Amino acid sequence: MATTTEDFNRQLEPHRPQLLAHCYRMLGSVHDAEDLVQETYLRAWRARDRYDHARGSLRTWLYRIATNACLNALESRSRRPLPSGTVTESDPLQPFVHGGEVTWLQPIPDALLHLGDPAGSAVDRSSLRLAFVAAxxxxSARQRAVLILREVLAFSAAETADVLDTSVASVNSSLQRARARLKEAGVLEDHVPEPSQTEQRTCVERYMKAFEQADIEGLKQLLAHDVLMEMPPMLNWFVGRANYAQFMGWLFAKAGSSWRLDPIAANGQPGFAAYRRGASGAYELHTLQVFAVTAAGISRTTVFQDAEVFAAFGLDTVSAS
Known part of the structure; x- marks a missing residue:
């Protein structure tokens, strides 16, 4: 193992995007994930003299440290769901109901994971989808770790047992229970082929144009029939084109039809930051929206209105007119 900080960092740095993605999947928080990657690097530095090349790869060693740091953190932190996995569906015109003290799942900027760049090519986009991370x-924390290690990172049962300091039988049992739990909840990862990144972005660009024109019929044409919209920190969520159109009609009537939309990318999915023209005439930050796009159209819209999420994406509170 390298003995200088510079050499050590040089060996570890290529693993950072993958470790950040791993910690994010475990915790559902960008800030927490970044903190735990830093903690992983600190622990690795302190234990560098005990690293045994013969026992396993540097990658496995780092995931052992990161996974156990996540498990320790989860002992004192609540899960981070989305509204659709927490409460029953609501009417699209029902008054907003705030989730109170619930800590919601956060999106993660693609830029932090170098998605689309060679440095981030090893990060699996499908395992970052908001619906999957919400699933x-x-x-439980340990089931989550086993599922990610086995099915996302392709660790063997023996390697996973080594990471978690348990038996292969325990790993297999946890994986079976995790799969059953996700199947029961109807939120198993979708392996159906999806449109290319370019096609997804093109669809969302058409949506943005219709949004800026307050063209509800144009928006409807881009939606899958069973499209789902949810809006943390509000508990409200609903399904279907008709409900979606009703809500958008209410939104334009309530918040006006003068908007500025700036594209963003999160969780390997397209999206945008929405700025609404305020009383002063300036465009004020309103929401950050992330889309799941299938061959049938936009199947899920997740709308965030949270200062911590805005900060993670480096969004200005006011956009130039």
Missing amino acids: LQHL
Whole structure:
């Protein structure tokens, strides 16, 4: 193992995007994930003289440290769901109901994971989808770790047992329970082929144009029939084109039809930051929206209105007109 900080960092740095993605999947928080990657690097530095090359790869060693740091953190932190996995569906015109003290799942900027760049090529986009990360929140911390290690990172049962300091039988049992829990909740990861990144972005660009024109019929044409919209920190969520159109009609009537939309990318999915023209004439930050796009159209819209999420994406509170 390298003995200088510079050499050590040089060996570890290529693993950072993958470790950040791993900690994010485990915790559902960008800030917490970044903190735990730093903790992983600190622990690795302190234990560098005890690293045994013969026992396993540097990658496995780092995931052992990161996974156990996440498990320790989860002992004192609540799960981070989305509204659709927490409460029953609501009417699209029902008054907003705030989730109170619930800590919601957060999106993660693609830029932090270098998605699309060679440095981030090893990060699996499908395992970052908001719906999948939200599904993980239905599992216990250890089941979550086993599922990610085995099915996302392709660790063997023996390697996973080594990471978690347990038996192969325990790993297999946890994986079976995790799969059953996700199947029961109806939130198993979707392996159906999806449109290319370019096609997804093109669809959302068409949505943005219709949004800026307050064109509800144009928006409806881009939606899957069973599209789902949810809006943490509000508990409200609903399904279907008709409900979606009703809500958008209410939104334009309530918040006006003068908007500025700036594209963003989160969780390997397209999205945008929405700025609404305020009383002063300036465009004020309103929401950050992330989309799941299938061959049938936009199947899920997750709308965030949270200062911590805005900060993670480096969004200005006011956009130039």
